[in-house]
Amino acid sequence: MKKITAVVLLATSFLAFSQQKNQAKLKYFSTKDKTITVYTTAENTDLRLTQTDKLNFGTSKQPLETEISVFVEPTKMFQKFMGIGGAITDASGEVFAKLSKEKQQEFLNAYYDKEKGIGYSLLRTTIHSSDFSSGSYTYIKEGDTDLKTFNIDHDKQYRIPMIKEAIKTAGGKLLLYVSPWSPPAFMKSNGNMLKGGALLPEYYQSWANYYTKFIKAYEKEGMPIWGITVQNEPMATQTWESCVYSAEAERDFLKNFLGPTMKKQGLGDKKIVVWDHNRDLMNHRANVIFSDPEASKYAWGMGFHWYETWAGGAPMFDNVRKVHEAYPSKNLLFTEGCVERFDAKKYQLWANGERYGTSMINDFNNGTVGWTDWNILLDQNGGPNHVGNFCFAPIHADTNSGELIYTPSYYYIGHFSKFIRPDAKRISTAVSRSSLISTSFLNTDGKMVTVVMNQSDKKVTYNLIIATEKTVVIIPAHGIQTLVY
Template sequence: MLSEVKDNIPKRLYSLTKKSIFFYLILFAFILLGSILATYFGKSNPKVSESNCISLVCSNPNFMLEKCITSTSPSPVTNPNKISLELWQSEPLKSQFLVKKNPLFINTNSDLSSYIIQLNDSVKYQQIDGFGASLTESSAWLLQYKLSESRRNEIIEELFGDTGLRVSLLRQPMGSTDFSLGFWSYSETANNSNDFELGSFSLKLEEEFIRPMLDKAIKASNGRIKLFASPWSPPAWMKTSQSLIGGSLRKECYDVYADYFVKFLSEYKKKGIEIYGITIQNEPYYEPINYPGMKMTEQEQVEFTRVLVEKIRKYNFNAKILAHDHNFDGVDNAIKIILETKNLTHGAGFHHYNDENWEQLLLRFKDQLPDKDIWMTECGFGNWMGDASEQFHKAIVRQLRTTRYGSKGFIMWNIALDENSKPNVMGDTGSNRGLLQISSKGIDDVKYESLFYALGHFSKFVEKDAFRIDSNTFEQILESVAFLNPDKSVVLILLSRTKYEKNISLEFKGKYFNLNIPPMSATTLKFKID
């Protein structure tokens, strides 16, 4: 029958029919194979399984983001983690500072990122004491007399409280400085007569407003604050100049000046404050002509340090002794003093002025004295560094890089000044800036300087006794520093130093946080993986 049909069909038509049947047989076979494979692997469509979802909980209890992520990696996420995460950014070009934002997204790879920041908490460096500023007499006076009680309490909380900047370091002057209301010490005598028994020693000149503000700060911090103390000058009667300005420490007064330090430590302890560290002289290589100060040669510093340490040990005080307390360019002096005092000091304090090649100078210090520590004990900022945006940028750079180069703490200068950089004993309208500008012309007129927010990017998130951990950095482009807090949360500070936007990935324990970084911005990311 088939042969008859075949014979009745034209040969050309028969050839086409045969090919069509063959084509459909092949097509049917592919469809059947696809169905079998889809059934076997259970993924006949591109829907994302629940195993690829990461639960993300931010510190805001009203914010809960669950984001499902399509992973291109060969091994899907099988055990979802809960990640507590905070993201804070400053964009000075938009006059936006320390704004809390929701993270854009979290992913399991970094395919779309131009920069990858890798964090490794198994590699730890120095332990961090904290970040802060100085509650100078000028700052304390403004807080006490130019703010109402309610506004003052708000400002104290914003600076020191758990909901504020959480300032953890203060450097307290021992007596008057350039930012004081007058000239004074803890041992004032009539006609600068000698007082080797220190019967005149008193903290009474701190009682009116310095002590009340200090007590409020310590209370608000819940014990977080560590205090450094530094003198600008010994009492006038101990000096060759018989003045708080100029002169040097009389040789016969080395012993009584050490007693002066011990008295200071003792009186503060009676008031419930344990001094964490002291320097023997603020900026010992500079002799100011219009505010308290005193030059000390290297040898004078060595000799006095020996006397002071003996006294402190005798009375069982544990305050750390810091050498130098001056600019980066004196690093060789600091090294020499530490070596000559046969390791009686715990390290050195540095100021960030005269800053040429400062990174290399800090590296030299750590190379020669690897068991000694570094603290940034005074880092003032002002109009000589540019406008508010530039000051912010430089403050972030200094905090970030000095900690990368080994510093245990970073202390800015005045907490508060007025619109003319006053009060000060110099009588000028200088260009110094505090964390706050409190107007001298009224009450409760407060401006938050960009330095307030620059400090906050560190102090608010990096806990006392955190460790710096390993992170890579792209100098002059995208710089980073990272810390591991005692509660195992990780803090990463990023600084974009270019005028273009960046997409970056942060790699930590096999997970990637993909973020958008605005131009010329600072970002603080705090997270904890449970």
């Protein structure tokens, strides 16, 4: 009994010491001698990620109800930040290839250079074709169940060269993950890569093998793959490449085929992301897959998109928080978002950028670790897209003039990706009025980054309050600011 008591006391003491050590780590951030650099982007101004102020901290007292304040509490840390990025699709690769060498370099710097651009650190790409390809294709001959004809030659023309250039511009490292839109037609219930259908049970193993072939082929080309999603938008019957999985079907494919096959092929370290669809049904999918121990052990986490607004409602940010609360050991990754229904007259529509800012702040505050935009580059028609599903990208290229068109979305994303770096920790942040929304991250170099977005039609003067210190900041109407200190 004495021995057991001693062991318990020792364990308790060790736990207490560890907690004290962690608390000590949490409290190291201080505003002492810090200056705040403010970067601003705002509608009806020339401000685009522009340094607009250098501020100092002063003494803070109880804020009044008539004041607007942003409260940051550095001792309260949450999820580790993975990164921000976008997808290099076939469409992006084809448009990129049409640019001059000078414009290609400008484009690469704009996204992937931390100093000249906005410092993307994530990259998503597709396993064979999606709607943002010039046509449907796979990496095998139709009917090749054994995958003997598998090759990625198609991707070597446009997509792979662009990915390699992106990695090079980012300093030699990008976290790359991949998603399929549809299995080959012969593996599906409708015999078609387009218009939904389901993966036929007799091809579960062959399709699981296909992922591993893709990963190994890309890695052989010098592009390390971090992970995969099981299926892009598994509840949507689209006019383009799509494949429907119920929650139970995805669970069983993951636990009986994909997970074990990845492990058997020596790819057990690759992350597997489930769902990869909208916020509306994500809680049900999480309940079905994460509550099954055999399936859950293969799932790193859940990916989600923002298109639940297709039904006319508002974005369902709270569902992200509820998954995080229910399954705190699982990671949440925003895997796709874009502004739909391309219209060249709306290149500079400010609401498009604000949609990004609103989503990113809410998703991060609800526990999301990384955020991935859809196509990083499209042409002046919002494509190419082989089924006419033309959309916006943060940057477009007019292939007639050879010029690049930067939209508000690019700058809004940049207020996060340029300043919040991988391995940062999210910090407790709250605002006192609904005109503003905000999030904060502490980078590994000790720099705090607070992003503040003004959703109102008027400029707002607000306090940034940290413990007993504060500064006063002015943000323009429909503006976004990043404060680095």
